[in-house]
Amino acid sequence: MTINEVIDQRLGAPVAPSHGKLRPLGLREVTLRPGFWQRRQDVNRANSLAHIEHWLEKAGWLPNFDGAPRRGREFSDSEIYKFLEALAWELGRRPDPALEARYQAVVARVAAAQEPDGYLNTNFGRPGQQPRYSDLEWGHELYCYGHLIQAAVARARTYGTDRLVEVAIRAADHLCDVFGPDGIASVCGHAEIEPALVELYRVTGNDRYLQQARLFVERRGNQVLDDIEFGRSYFQDDVPVKSASVFRGHAVRAMYLASGAVDVAVETGDDALLDAVTRQWRNTVARRIYITGGIGSRHQDEAFGEDFVLPPDRAYSETCAGVGSVMLAWRLLLAQGDPAYADLIERTLFNVIATSPSDDGTRFFYTNTLHQRVLGTEPPADQLVPRAASTLRAPWFSVSCCPTNLARTFAGLAAYIATCDDSGVQIHQYAASTIRVGEIALEVDTDYPASGRVAVTITESPAEPWTLTLRVPHWATEATLDGAPVSPGLLHLRRRFTPGDTVVLDLAVRPRLTAPDSRIDSVRGCAVVERGPVVYCAESVDLPPGVAVDALRLDARAEIGDVAGGVGVTCRIVEPPESPWPYGTESPDVIAAEGVPVTLRPYHDWASRGPSTMRVWLPLA
C-alpha cells in the first residue's frame, strides 16, 4: 500500500495539504472518461483556452507585460496568471508541444516584466503610475501575486521547477520582505495571496511562506484597511477570521480568504482557526446560499446578503464565487471528511460551474440569476461587455475574472472526484472516470446525472481488504447499493476486493419538488423542481406562445415526471388584472381552470436557445 505516502508533487493535485483526514489525488491518478464533465473539460481545452488567449491579447492585458500603454482594470494581470494555471493543469493532464509552446511564450512575457527586486505588477510603480502598494484597498497587487503563485504551484506539481516557478518564488520572497512581521502591517483588499502562499510552502517546504500567510490571515479583520462605501466587511476586514460567525461581504473575497485560513490552520495545527471557518461555512450554507449552490445575493458589492436574503431575480451568484466555494469546500472535505462538503461541491458544479459557459466554451455568464424577467439581447462577439450581469452569455467582460477561473477549474476537475486515506479510496463525485491509487485501480461507469446508476468496477486491487467509500448525496433518500436500500451519507465497503468486482450504487434520480425555508421571503409560496443534483427551470422558449414565464403557477398535486428533454409538470396560467396601483387590487387574478403541461429544463442549460425569460422558483397554484 502506498496510499499514505508523502504526496508526490508530480501527481498533480490542485490542493495538497500536509495533514488532514483525506489525501487528495492528482490529475495523473484520476482521469475523466466520456460523460457530462469530460465533454466540458474537452471543450475547455479545445476552445476556451484559445478564446481566452485571444481576448487577453485583444483587450491589451497581455501586452501590458510588454510595456504597452496600460489597459484594463487594476487586476487584469491576474487573468494572465489564471490562464497560465489552466495551461499548467492541462499540460499536466495531457502534454502537447503546441500548448507547451504557448505556455512558454506567455511565461517569457511575464518574466520579462518582473523588476529586479521581484516586484511584478503592470499597473503600479512605473512612470506615470501610482507607487507600489499605495492602494491596498483596491490595488490588487497581492491578489495578483496570489494567482501568479497558484499558476506556479500548478506547474511545479505537474512538471517541476521552471521559469514561471522561479518568477513566483522571487515575487513571494519580495512580498515577504515588504509585508513581513516588520514590514507593512496590512493585507490586500482582495484575499488570494493567503492560500497561494500556503500552497507555495507545500511545494517548496519554505516555512517563510506559511508564516506570511498566517500573518495575513491574522491581520485581517482588525481594521487594517480603510473604511469604504461598502463597509470593511466587503474585504472581511470587519471581524478577525477566528471571531466571525458567518461569511459576509464580497463573496469571492470571502471564499478565497476562508480557503487560505483552512490551509494555514491545517499546516500549523490551528484547530481554533479550522473550527471558526467550519462554523462560518455551516452558518452560511444554512442561511445564505441559493438552491443552486450559488452565493452572493447583492449586485452592489458582489456580496453576501443578510441571512435568508436570497432574491432569485437579483441573484448575483457570481461564477467565481462558485469556483471559490468549491475551493473552500474541497479543503474542508480533505481536512474533515464530512460528506456535506462534497454535497455542496456537487450542487455547485452542476448548477453554477456548468451553467456559466456556453456549449462551445466561448461565452460565459459572470452572474447566474435564478429569475430572468425580460428577454435579453445577444452580446456582440467582438466587444467587451462592460457589466457583469449579462442577460445572455457574453464572450468577454471588462472585469473578466470568470472565464479564466472556469478554465483552471475544468482543467483540474478530475481531482475533485476522489480521495484516499489509510483505509482505502473515497469517491465523492460521480462521473465516468478512471481512478488509480497505488495498487488500487477503479473504473466508474455512469451517465450521471441523466440516470442515478453508478457502477464501480475494481480493475486492480491489493490482496488485503481495503475500504471503498461512496457518498450518497443528502437528497438521495431512495438510493440502493447492489439493490439494497441505503441512506444518505457515507457508505464504507470494507472488503477483500478482486479485480472484476463491481458494486452498483443507484441514486434513484427522479424529479422532486423542493420547498424553501419560510424565512426566505423572496420565494414564499414557491417550489423548485430538482432532479438528482440538478436544479430545473422554466424557460419561455418552452411555453405556449404568449404565455410569460411569470404567469406560471405550479400545480403541486399534479404528477411530475421525466419527459423528453426535461421534467414534465402541470401549471395553471394566471392573468393578473391590470391596475393603476399594484396594491390592494380588489379584483383577484384570473386563474385558468385547466392546467397546461410544461417542460422544465436543467438550469445549467438555460439561455442556450436564444433570448428567453426563466424562473427556477415557481409559485404554487
Added chain:
Amino acid sequence: MTINEVIDQRLGAPVAPSHGKLRPLGLREVTLRPGFWQRRQDVNRANSLAHIEHWLEKAGWLPNFDGAPRRGREFSDSEIYKFLEALAWELGRRPDPALEARYQAVVARVAAAQEPDGYLNTNFGRPGQQPRYSDLEWGHELYCYGHLIQAAVARARTYGTDRLVEVAIRAADHLCDVFGPDGIASVCGHAEIEPALVELYRVTGNDRYLQQARLFVERRGNQVLDDIEFGRSYFQDDVPVKSASVFRGHAVRAMYLASGAVDVAVETGDDALLDAVTRQWRNTVARRIYITGGIGSRHQDEAFGEDFVLPPDRAYSETCAGVGSVMLAWRLLLAQGDPAYADLIERTLFNVIATSPSDDGTRFFYTNTLHQRVLGTEPPADQLVPRAASTLRAPWFSVSCCPTNLARTFAGLAAYIATCDDSGVQIHQYAASTIRVGEIALEVDTDYPASGRVAVTITESPAEPWTLTLRVPHWATEATLDGAPVSPGLLHLRRRFTPGDTVVLDLAVRPRLTAPDSRIDSVRGCAVVERGPVVYCAESVDLPPGVAVDALRLDARAEIGDVAGGVGVTCRIVEPPESPWPYGTESPDVIAAEGVPVTLRPYHDWASRGPSTMRVWLPLA
C-alpha cells in the same frame, strides 16, 4: 376675481408654468398652521438649516468655493445650492435678518468663485483638475448649474433680482453658449439642468433658456453619453424621452429629467412630449413603486428595477427620489389636474419625505428600506457616513444629497397644498393651513392623518359663485362630505359661499389590510397595514422579549383597530426548525396556537427609539 391673472413672481411658487389646467399658489398664498407638517417645517428652519450649514463647512464643501484644497465628491457644489434654495424659500416664507445675513454670506462666497466667462464649478478647470466638461457622464457640472439656477429662481420668486440671480444668469448664458445648437452636442450624466432652465425662462422670459432645455431633453436618449457599467439607461440615455414607455435607470435622474420634460412640454405646447411622460408615469406607478411611494429598488445603481421587482429588504427608495417624484407629480398635476398625481404626492410625503429626517431634523435616512432584518448601530454624530444605506438615521453622508433636498422641500411645502383655476380653488393635500387666493380666503382645520376629519371654513369670498374642489384619496372609500357618502376622486362644490361657511370632509381614516399584486414575488403571501395615507410597520422594540420581527405571521381574520400609539393587530409567532440546508426541510414551522397582540406604528416614525428590526410587509398566518 384675480385667480387667473399672470402669475406674480413675488408670491413664491416653487414651480410656475405659463400654461396648464391648474395654477400653483405661492408661499405667501398658502401657509401651514400647527399640525403634522408645520412641526416638520419648523424643525427644518430651526435645526436642519444650521445642521446643514455646519456640515457644509466641516466637510469642506463650502470652503471649496474659497479656493481651499478641493474636498468632497464631484457634485458637492450642488449641496450649497440646495441649501441656498432652502434659505430662499424660508426667507420668502418669513423674513429674518439673521437668516438673510447667512444667505448673503454664502452667496458672496459662491459669487467669488465664478469665472469671468460665467463658468462656475469648484471641481474642474483649475490647476491640477480635469478640464471643464471633460467628463459629462460623471462630472455633474450641468447638474450643479441646475441647482444653482433653482436656488436663484427661488430667490427671484420670493425677493427679486439679487447677486445669486445674477450669478445664475451668467452661468446659464455661459452654458447656453457652450451647449447650444452649435456647441457640445451632449447632455449631463445627471439631469437637473432641464427643469432649472425652464424655470429660469419663466422667471426671466428669456426664450434662450427654454430652447436650451428643449435641446437637452431632445438630445438625451440618443446615446450621446458613453456606455457605462450600469448601461446608458442609468442616465436615461438609452431611449429618447418621447419614445420611452416607463421610467428606468437611476431614479433621481429619471425624476429630474421627467420634470424637465414636462416643463418643456408645457411651455412649448409639445403634447406628444407631455403624453410620453404621462405614459411613463402611469406604467411606473402601476409596476415599479413601493407601497410607501418610494422608488428605486436597486442599491447597485440607485435605480428602478424591472416591473414588479420590489424587494422590501433591499428597497433603496432614496429620499431624493421621493423628492423628485413629488416634483414630477406636482408638475403633472398642474398640467392635467388628475387627482392620481396628488394621491401619489400624499403617499410619498407621508411615507418617504416624513420618514427620512429624525424628529429633531439633524439625522436622516438616505435610503428608506421596508424591511430591516438586523439591529443597526447609531452612526457617530461627528463623522461622515461613507454609505447611503444607514440602518439608523445619520447626520451626514459622503454623498449627502438628501438632507439639502429635504430642506428645500420642507421650506416650500405649503405650495403643494392647493391650486386655483378660473373656477375656484382646489385643495389637494390636507393639513392645518390658511389659503388665500385673490378674494378668496380659507382656513383648513384638521389633525389629519391622526383623524380623517377636515373642516374647510370660508373666511373671505367674492359674491359670485365659485368652486371649491376637494380631493378624496383613492383609498378613502368610506368618505363623507357633511355626512353624506362621497366617492374617491374630485368633489366639485360650486356655490355662492359666504364667510363663515364650513364644509366638513371626513376621510374615514381607519386601519386596513392591503394585499400586493401577485406579480411582486418578494411579498407573495404578505399584507401591509395602512391607515389613511400612512403605511404602518412592525418594529422589534414593540414586540415581546425574544420575538423577532421576522417571526410574525399576521392573522388576517382577527380584528384590526386603533390602539394607543398605533394600530393593533394579532399575530402568530413561528419558530422555523433549524436546518443545515434551507431547502426541502421536512419538518414544518412550529406556529403558536395562540395569537399575540402586536402594535404596529407609522412607518415614518420607525427607528426613532434606538436600534430596531422592522417589517412593513407581514406574512399571513
